[in-house]
Amino acid sequence: MNRSSDDTWLYNISSNRKLINFNFKEIWRYRDLLVLFVKRDVITVYKQTILGPLWYLIQPLFTAITFTLIFNKVANIETGAVPPFLFNLASISVWNYFKSCLTATSNTFNSNAGIFSKVYFPRIISPLSVVISNLMRFGIQLFIFIIFFLYYYLKGAQVSINESVLLFPLLVVIMGLLGLGLGMIISSMVTKYRDLKYLLNFGVQLLMYTSAVMYPLALVREKLPQFAWLVEYNPMAYIIEAARYVLLNTGSISVKGLGFTIISTMILLLLGMLVFNKTEKNFIDTV
Amino acid sequence: MGVILKVENISKQYRLGLIGSGALGDDLKRWWYKVRGKEDPFLKVGELNDRSTKGDSQYVWAIKDINFEVQEGEVLGIIGKNGAGKSTLLKILSRVTGPTTGNIKTKGRIASLLEVGTGFHPELTGRENIYLNGAILGMTKAEIKSKEDEIIAFSGCERYIDTPVKRYSSGMRVRLAFAVAAFLEPDILVIDEVLAVGDAEFQKKAIGKMQDISKGDGRTVLFVSHNMAAVKSLCTRGMVLRQGKIAFMGDTTEAVSFYLKDGFELENKKIFDDLYDNDLFILHEIIAKGQNKTESALILEDDALELVTCITIKSSCPEQYHVTYHLFNELGEPLFSFSSGSIDLLKGYNRLHCSFPKSFLRSGQYFLSFFVVENKRKAVFIEKDIMSFTVVDAKRDLGVYMGKEPGYIKPQLTWQNLTE
Numbered sequence: 001m002n003r004s005s006d007d008t009w010l011y012n013i014s015s016n017r018k019l020i021n022f023n024f025k026e027i028w029r030y031r032d033l034l035v036l037f038v039k040r041d042v043i044t045v046y047k048q049t050i051l052g053p054l055w056y057l058i059q060p061l062f063t064a065i066t067f068t069l070i071f072n073k074v075a076n077i078e079t080g081a082v083p084p085f086l087f088n089l090a091s092i093s094v095w096n097y098f099k100s101c102l103t104a105t106s107n108t109f110n111s112n113a114g115i116f117s118k119v120y121f122p123r124i125i126s127p128l129s130v131v132i133s134n135l136m137r138f139g140i141q142l143f144i145f146i147i148f149f150l151y152y153y154l155k156g157a158q159v160s161i162n163e164s165v166l167l168f169p170l171l172v173v174i175m176g177l178l179g180l181g182l183g184m185i186i187s188s189m190v191t192k193y194r195d196l197k198y199l200l201n202f203g204v205q206l207l208m209y210t211s212a213v214m215y216p217l218a219l220v221r222e223k224l225p226q227f228a229w230l231v232e233y234n235p236m237a238y239i240i241e242a243a244r245y246v247l248l249n250t251g252s253i254s255v256k257g258l259g260f261t262i263i264s265t266m267i268l269l270l271l272g273m274l275v276f277n278k279t280e281k282n283f284i285d286t287v
Numbered sequence: 288m289g290v291i292l293k294v295e296n297i298s299k300q301y302r303l304g305l306i307g308s309g310a311l312g313d314d315l316k317r318w319w320y321k322v323r324g325k326e327d328p329f330l331k332v333g334e335l336n337d338r339s340t341k342g343d344s345q346y347v348w349a350i351k352d353i354n355f356e357v358q359e360g361e362v363l364g365i366i367g368k369n370g371a372g373k374s375t376l377l378k379i380l381s382r383v384t385g386p387t388t389g390n391i392k393t394k395g396r397i398a399s400l401l402e403v404g405t406g407f408h409p410e411l412t413g414r415e416n417i418y419l420n421g422a423i424l425g426m427t428k429a430e431i432k433s434k435e436d437e438i439i440a441f442s443g444c445e446r447y448i449d450t451p452v453k454r455y456s457s458g459m460r461v462r463l464a465f466a467v468a469a470f471l472e473p474d475i476l477v478i479d480e481v482l483a484v485g486d487a488e489f490q491k492k493a494i495g496k497m498q499d500i501s502k503g504d505g506r507t508v509l510f511v512s513h514n515m516a517a518v519k520s521l522c523t524r525g526m527v528l529r530q531g532k533i534a535f536m537g538d539t540t541e542a543v544s545f546y547l548k549d550g551f552e553l554e555n556k557k558i559f560d561d562l563y564d565n566d567l568f569i570l571h572e573i574i575a576k577g578q579n580k581t582e583s584a585l586i587l588e589d590d591a592l593e594l595v596t597c598i599t600i601k602s603s604c605p606e607q608y609h610v611t612y613h614l615f616n617e618l619g620e621p622l623f624s625f626s627s628g629s630i631d632l633l634k635g636y637n638r639l640h641c642s643f644p645k646s647f648l649r650s651g652q653y654f655l656s657f658f659v660v661e662n663k664r665k666a667v668f669i670e671k672d673i674m675s676f677t678v679v680d681a682k683r684d685l686g687v688y689m690g691k692e693p694g695y696i697k698p699q700l701t702w703q704n705l706t707e
């Protein structure tokens with residue numbers, strides 16, 4: 001073995017891996033796996049259920065009805081010109097996408113332990129595929145929203161749309177990345193400390209209440225100014241508010257808020273990748 | 288040709304016991320040492336992985352300071368007892384888990400057949416699973432597509448290829464999985480015990496494919512197996528692991544015999560001293576060995592086995608007594624009994640030889656129960672599992688069935704073809 005050929009090694013498995021080691025080339029090489037994982041999730045999710053993809057619709061519809069009854073009819077939350085049901089349906093569809101990204105990615109290591117313990121591939125493929133395959137479900141829910149939107153529109157309700165709807169895909173991407181980043185951080189911690197799994201279910205619930213899902217952002221500023229920071233420092237709140245703006249032309253779109261959201265998403269994503277990267281090396285010993 | 292894989296000082300430490308209580312504390316301590324730039328305090332403790340002795344430390348080294356190099360095109364057999372660290376080493380090589388210390392440098396892609404059928408989804412069809420499994424193992428879609436027909440043909444599942452895998456028999460599933468894996472084309476292939484799949488026909492096919500991979504295509508292969516016949520025929524070099532360290536490295540045949548001597552609990556001889564000393568007799572020792580061989584040599588399948596019993600009879604009418612053995616297989620099932628009834632014992636020291644025919648027992652471990660019988664009727668002394676001995680596989684012709692042959696007796700029968 002001559003020393004000079006040392007630099008020709010294709011790769012190096014070492015105990016001291018660099019902290020920042022994002023091998024994008026490798027992820028790219030496994031792009032087919034990403035596609036196949038997404039395909040698998042889409043094909044198999046509702047096999048052998050009676051209602052199949054209908055389940056995608058039942059859950060948001062009933063939640064929207066419940067929210068409308070409780071928050072709008074009983075608690076009298078004002079949604080402006082927009083029918084409360086439509087307001088809630090839009091918020092819930094958007095929130096659901098984030099929630100499913102977060103909860104599914106945060107379980108990456110545990111649910112894939114079987115496969116991870118046997119074969120190597122860039123682990124990030126797994127959470128990434130979850131975020132992408134959840135898009136299909138989101139698409140179906142969005143479709144239902146559009147149907148109700150048209151229904152209210154034809155009934156003459158005050159719903160309108162503006163050109164900012166073109167921003168919507170961007171919001172979805174940010175949301176997916178936010179869920180991914182946060183999910184990766186949690187997934188790495190769950191492998192060691194299982195308590196977090198229980199905390200997560202509960203935490204997501206709490207997060208929903210501070211994410212302006214069932215009320216406009218302006219309302220909390222007006223009614224509970226001392227707690228408004230809870231919502232204002234929540235990146236999801238701006239996404240939901242902005243999504244309602246682009247879909248229903250209600251509320252406001254805050255450039256500052258969205259800027260904050262994008263920056264915090266990037267930070268969380270980077271942090272998530274760091275932690276995930278560190279965990280994937282040895283998690284199989286502790287899972 | 289050159290070094291394709293270089294393993295330097297690889298060690299892997301595992302923590303024993305319950306992970307949870309105290310772990311956070313250890314983590315914090317570790318972190319605190321790291322922050323101050325000191326060495327990880329837990330790397331110092333720990334002992335080698337020996338299951339049979341109870342250690343004091345919570346940490347063990349599954350493998351410790353492994354160094355070796357693999358040349359391009361070489362087929363390296365890795366053998367060792369359970370718990371010797373084979374799987375840990377392969378896991379590190381295939382990047383499933385990271386090493387605690389050390390470096391591995393490679394010049395090629397490593398893919399592993401650690402476990403065939405990883406990631407099969409029961410709801411997907413056979414064809415869809417070929418793609419999914421192939422991609423998990425590191426193939427691109429285009430690569431799989433170009434091999435799809437070959438894979439299906441090799442698996443022998445053509446008829447069911449568009450049926451969900453959950454409807455497959457377990458054998459079919461394994462065949463399909465093996466077929467996908469066999470058509471992988473990495474630079475370095477890691478194989479762990481895959482030969483134990485399928486029926487005899489498929490095993491033959493699998494061995495043939497393995498031989499093609501290693502010999503025909505000049506691929507570098509790391510091969511882990513307990514099947515010595517397969518290791519002997521496929522590998523160009525052998526490595527014996529013992530308690531996480533390399534105990535032997537070199538020629539395959541030498542490695543195999545090193546392992547067999549080292550690995551099996553070679554208790555073909557048992558000396559009892561005064562353990563069985565009673566009014567009637569003193570049992571000194573029982574030895575099992577091959578005819579014309581030393582006591583320390585391995586007993587091969589084609590040897591004529593000899594069982595030597597050294598016993599002192601104290602009774603004044605020794606001809607009333609004889610010894611009987613019951614022979615059991617490793618599952619504890621009785622095979623047969625045999626006794627010294629045809630000869631007379633003498634007062635005082637006796638050295639009894641019982642000779643088996645040549646090539647009588649198949650490879651495996653056997654257990655003996657010992658009886659002293661009075662007047663051919665009454666067992667006056669019974670000791671179960673008094674000793675065990677091991678018969679080792681002789682060289683087998685390859686290309687034939689690789690698994691263990693069924694049964695325990697290897698009778699030499701006479702065959703004639705009497706066709707008119």
